[in-house]
């Protein structure tokens with residue numbers, strides 16, 4: 580096995596412990612970035628410029644607010660708010676108002692952390708496919724995962740060509756794993772609903788007890804905290 584900085588997290592997180600190992604990798608990347616934007620280096624000019632222009636999305640703002648480093652957050656929010664105010668002027672001109680509407684409709688959707696995570700994840704989708712082609716032992720490890728959330732499943736398929744000559748085999752593995760994980764989850768959901776029938780009170784829950792939260796992750800991905 581060739582561990583390197585690019586596939587270390589892949590080897591670490593690809594196991595049967597969750598509904599999507601890519602979500603776990605994403606959570607690690609998000610936490611690192613949140614910490615980075617809360618420490619001193621967030622005050623560097625180039626970072627401040629980017630934060631002023633894009634800001635942080637709701638989710639990442641909440642992650643930052645839940646941590647220490649409120650001074651760094653407040654300082655960044657001041658200059659972000661000032662940038663936004665540059666586009667907000669009192670007007671009775673409907674065209675100006677529509678331009679403001681267009682700008683502010685987008686302003687809460689842009690996020691420096693989301694953008695950075697997206698770029699890193701693109702490298703991971705390619706790395707996972709390349710690791711599949713190059714390292715036999717990873718194939719065995721991949722077969723232990725319980726599928727992926729649907730957004731990450733779609734991305735892995737889109738980057739499957741990075742598996743080169745093994746792309747067909749890689750796609751077959753991904754699709755088989757995903758289908759099995761969805762089928763297993765449907766079984767668990769059925770069992771979960773059957774437990775609401777008093778006649779099944781004594782039937783053990785097995786893996787069905789958390790079928791709903793696992794379904795949420797499967798459908799939408801796991802939210803990092």
Ligand SMILES: [Zn+2]
Pocket residue numbers: 599600601602603727728729730731732800801
């Ligand atoms: Zn995921």
Ligand SMILES: [Zn+2]
Pocket residue numbers: 635636637638639690691692693694
């Ligand atoms: Zn974000």
